[in-house]
Amino acid sequence: MSAPATHFNEDARRVAPDTRHRGIIQTAMGKYEVVRDQRKLLFQDWQGARNLAARTKFEAVNHLDTHLAEFARNIEARGTKVHWASNAEQARNIILGILRDKQAKVIVKSKAMTSEEIHLNDAMEHAGYEVVESDLGEYIVQLRKEPPYHLVFPAMHLTRGEIKDLFQKKLNDAPSDDPEALTMVARRALRKKYLQADVGITGANFAIAETGIISITENEGNARLTAALPKTMITLVGIEKILPRLEDLALFLPMLAVMGTGQALTCYNTMYGGPRQPGEADGPEEYHVVLLDNQRTTLLADAEQRDALGCIRCGACLNVCPIFRNVGGHTYGTVYGGPIGSVITPHLRGLQQWKHLSYASSLCGACTETCPVKIDLHHHLLQNRRNASAPTTGKPSFLQKLAFKIFAPVANKPALWSLTTKLSRIGMKLRGLVNGSAIDPAQAWTKTRDLPPIAKQSFREWWKEQGK
C-alpha cells in the first residue's frame, strides 16, 4: 500500500466515528444546502445553465492553445509580465525571483489553491520572507500551521471556541468567542500587514482570453486590498482557468456563487488586466501573471477525463459527498479534496500512489449530479480504477489468483456449490464466536459492520421443497 493510502486509511478510521467532527460538518453543510437550493430555484432553468456552462468549458479546454495565446497577448499589451511554469519548482523560482528583485520583506496573499499546490508559502518562508494569508479562513489555518480543510471554507472544521483560543495564543487578542469580535481581531491584525506589504499574491478564478484579464471571486475584500495596496502584484493561475469571452462571466460568476456559498453573487467579483494604467489613482507598479501547467497537460491528454479541467473549484461536489462528510477534508492528504480531488490527483501526482482515492467513493453519483459544469466525476473514478489495474500496470497477486482458482470449479459444479453453502452455515456459526476480533477471518468487514448471516435455506433447497 502506498504511503498516502496508509495515511488515508488511518485518518479515515480516526475521523469517521468522531461525532463532534460530524456535528460541526453537518451543521455547516446544512446551512449551505438551504441557501444553495433557494438560489438554484431563482434560475429560470438551472439544468439549462449547467449545459451552457459545460459547453463553454468544453470550447475553452478543447481550444486551450488558441485561448491561452490570446490571453497572454492581450494582458501583455497592458504592461503585464507573463511567466510560464511547467512545474511547481519553476513557479516557485519565478515568484522567489520577483521577490528578490523587489527586495520584498512582507508578502500578503489572498486565497489561492494553486499556491497550496506548489507549496509556495513554505518556499517563501524558508527564503526568509514574512508571508500572511489574508482570507479569514486561510489566516486561521495558517496560524494553526494546517492546510485548508475545504476548497471554499478552509476553517470549516473549527468552532468559534477553538478560534478564540488560537487568537489568544497567537495574537494575544481575543475579547470573546463571538464570530464578529473574532473577525474584527483578524481585520485589525491584517490591516497592519496590508499597509506594510511590498508584494501581493493572488490566485484567479477565471482568465479571459478575449480581453486578457483575470477574474477573482471573493467575499471579504481581502483580494481587493491585496491587489490595491502593495507596489507589486503577482497572480498565480493554472492554465486551465481560461474562459473565451468576457460575457462568459455573466453565467459563470452567479453559478460559482450559487454552488460555492449559496449566494446570488459573491460580494466582490473583480477583473484585473494590468498594473496601474496612466491616469489611474493607484494600483501596483508591476503586475506579474504566472501561468502554471504542473501536469494539467497530462490530464488534458486523457480525452476521456479532459472535462475535469473545466472545474471551477466551487467545492459543491465536496459538500454533497458522503465520503467527504465522513472522513473530512484533511484525510485526503491532497490540496484538492473530495470527488474532484480524487479524480484529478492521480493525474497530477501519479496514479499508483493515489489510486486509493478512486475507492474513496460510494459511486452514488451525487457529485456528478451537482457539478455546475457537468464533470462526469463518478465515472472518472471508475476509469481511474480501471487504469490503475490495467494489465501493464498492475497484475493480480498470488492470493487473488489462488482465490479465483478455487472459486471457479466450486461455482461451476452444483453439487460442490451446495456442499460449500452447507459447510459455510456451520462456519458462520463458529465464526460468530470470534465476531469482530483479530482471529475472525472476516475481520476486515466485521470490525465496523455486521456480517449478514447466510440464509437458512438456499433457493435450490426451497424449490425442491415446493416441488414435493
Next chain:
Amino acid sequence: MSERENIFNRIREALTVEAHSHNGTGLPTTAEHRGVMPPVGASEDERFALFAKNASDLKATFKLVKDAGELTAELRALRDTEKWQRVATHKSPLAQTHAIGLGLPTLVTDDGYDKHDMEQCDVGISVCDALIAQTGTVLVTSRNSGGRALSCLPPHHVVIARREQLVADLPAAFAMVKKIYSANYPSMISFITGPSRTGDIERILVLGAHGPKKLTIFCL
C-alpha cells in the same frame, strides 16, 4: 526551447486526441444566457424594485434621492450620526462636490495619495459605472471610481449613482463594459454586491471582514 513553447507543445500534442461533448458545442449566445438565468422585471420600475430588494437582502442601503439638495442633506445626516472626521473621494463632479460639501478634511485619490492617510478616512465617496438590478450590484472601475482602494479601504463606501445607470442584468453589464472599454480596459473592474462579508467562522455572517462594513447607494 522556452517553457512557453514546452507548454504549448504539450497542449497541442494532448489535443490531437479529440474529446466528445455530451452537452453540444459552440459558445452560448447572450440570449441563451438570459434564457436560463434569474428573471428581471420588464419595466424600469420593476427593476428598481428588484435592485432595492436585492440591496436590502445584502444589507446595503439603497435610497432614491430627487435632487442634489436631498443628497447633500442625506450625506450630512450620515456624517453627523457616524461622526465622520475624514473623507476620501475622487475627481468627479458628482462625488467630489458632495464630499467637499461636508466641510471635512478630504483626501482626493486621483493624483496619488498616501495609503496610511486613506486608511484613516471614515468613508470613501465615489461614483460608479452601473447598477445591476438582477443582483443588486454596483459596478466600479479603477478609471471611473477613483482607483482600486477608494471603494474598499474605508469602513463605509458611499456610491452616488444616476437613475439612468441602472442596467437589467449581468449580460447587459458585461456588454456595457465591452462597449465602453474594449479599446482600452481599465486595470480593475469590480462588481460589488453588498458590503464586505465573511462566513468563515461557523458559517455565521459577519459584515466588514476586510472591506467596508457599510455600503450606501444613493441614486439621483
